[in-house]
Amino acid sequence: MLTFLQNLYAHTFKLCLPIIYSLFEGLHDHVISIGKSVNGFALLVIEISDKPGQSESEPAFKFIGNVHGDEPVGREVLIKLANWLCDNYLKDPLATLIVENMHLHILPTMNPDGFALRRRGNANNVDLNRDFPDQFFPINDEINYRQPETRAIMNWVKQEHFTASASLHGGALVANYPWDGSRxxxxxxxxxxxxxxxxxMASVYSQSHYNMSLSKEFNGGITNGAFWYPIYGGMQDWNYIHGGCFELTLEISDVKWPKAAELPVIWEHNRMSMLNLAASLVKTGVHGRIFAADTGHPIPGSLMIKGIDSEIRASRTYGDYHRMLAPGENYEVMASMEGFKTKATRILLEEEAVSLDFILDPDGADGQMKMLRNNCGCLCDNDKLFHVQGAHLELYLFVLLVVVALYVLFKRKTSSKFTTQRHSPKRPIAV
Structure with a gap:
């Protein structure tokens, strides 16, 4: 497979996604489109899991390549990663761990138009890594002004509930982490x-790389984005703030357009880094589920770590959460949700992941408030439902009395019409 890509890469830089993805045509359930580029090319994602397309209480990781059209190495390496994982499932322990314990999503190219044009921006010549909402400066706050590739990523992140991710770039050799800008x-x-x-996380990638950690420019082969050079509208900061997704920006090749003969070397230098970074989702951190004590049902609560001003949400389907944390520390973990009492416990996170479930008690004034829950985990007080229904009933009776009074005073309606008007409207059903 790599030989095919090398030859293709060596002889042409024209858009070749249909050819590349035909390699996966036997895995129809594994490939989905999350949107289209400016010129109408599908943004195709390869999902690798033992149950692709199914919802599970497992963490999800995404790799994105070719954010900049003139940085094609990431797309080549990610295609090779997908192929390697499929070939080595049940043969290699790391491949098996990833396939069976998480959902790995691979988007080889976010910018197919820019790749076809051999330029940094997309078909509208917009830098996609400057096109996301920014915390410090309003950039493209109106979603309709954002590029279709940007909107596709934003909708994808909101839909999939990713735990962590990484985008692959070229032109340097370093693992970059937030923030990307300063106030x-x-x-x-x-x-x-x-x-x-x-x-x-950045060190996991750098230390697993052939020579990234030996960098003379970046200590340990990692860097804070704002310390390197500030950017605004970047994808990794938006993922962390709005998606609860821990994203790195990985510069994996000093040369943006290396020779085809160098692709196998770049792949081998980055293979263990990509595998170890993805596997870190299940090898470390704290994982668990949040339940309601009175019903036993999972609920989409929030998880916070004392002293760290950020939170992640549990999934609506299973109430599962997956929180990345640096090992070798004591943490106080807190779970909360509106209508429930917050619970907290301390953990010692060593080199292995910690499993921690929370069972939250309903939070009522008298401790006995009963709640109704719909399938989405929404909470509704029984008493409030009763009052809403009572308010509607009183309104309907008032309207009926007004109609009767008008009849008596003005006598404009016949007896038959009066009978028709006196029926009150159908009452809504509270759900």
């Missing part, structure tokens, strides 16, 4: 609330 736009170290965890 005053100056070049400085500007760490996010999970700075320690991000440094751990």
């Amino acid at each position: 005053d736009q100056s070049k400085q170290y500007y760490g996010c609330p999970d700075d320690k965890t991000f440094r751990y």
Whole structure:
């Protein structure tokens, strides 16, 4: 497979996605489209799991390549990664762990138009890694002004509930982590609330790489984005803030357009880094589910770590959460949800992941408030439902009395019409 890609890469830089994805035509359930580029090319994602397309209480990781059209190495390496995992499932322990314990999503190219044009931006010549909403400066706050590739990623993140991710770039050799910018736009170290965890994740990639950690420019082969050079509208900061997704920006090749003969070497240098980073989702961190004590049903509560100003949400279907944390620390973990009492417990996170479930008690004034829950985990107070229904009933009776009074006063209606009007409207059913 790599030989095919090398030859294709060596002789042409024209768009070749239909050819590449035909390699996966035997895995129809594994390939989906999350949207289209400006020029109408599908943004195709390969999902690798023992149960692709099915919802499970497992963490999800995504790799994205070719964000910049003139940085094609990521797309080649990600195609090889997908092929390697499929070939080595049940043969290699790391491949088996990834396939059976998580959902891995691979988008080899976010910018097929830019790749076809051999330029950084998309078909509208917009840098997609400057097109996301930014926390410090409003950039394209109106979603209709964002590029279709950007909107596709945003909708995808909101739909899939990713735990962590990485985008692959070219032109340097370093693992970059948030924040990507600073409030005053100056070049400085500007760490996010999970700075320690991000440094751990970046180090997992760098230390597993053939020579990234030996960098003379970047200590340990990792860097804070704002300390390297500030950018605004970047994808990794948006993922962390709005998706609860811990994303790294990985520069995997000093040369943007290396020779075809160098592709096998770049793949081998990055293979263990990509595998170890993805596997870290199940090898470390804290994982569990959140339940309601009175019903035993899973609920989409929030999980926070004391002293870290960020939270993640449990899934609506299973109430499962997956929280990346740097190992070797004590943490106080707190679970909460509206209508329930918050619970907290301390854990010692060593080199292995910690499993921790929460059972939350309903939070009523008298401790006995009963709640109705719909399938989405929404909460409704029984008493409030009763009052709403009572309010509607009183309104209908009032309207009926007004109609009767008008009849008596003005005598404009016949007896038959009066009989028709006196029926009150159908009452809504509260759900």
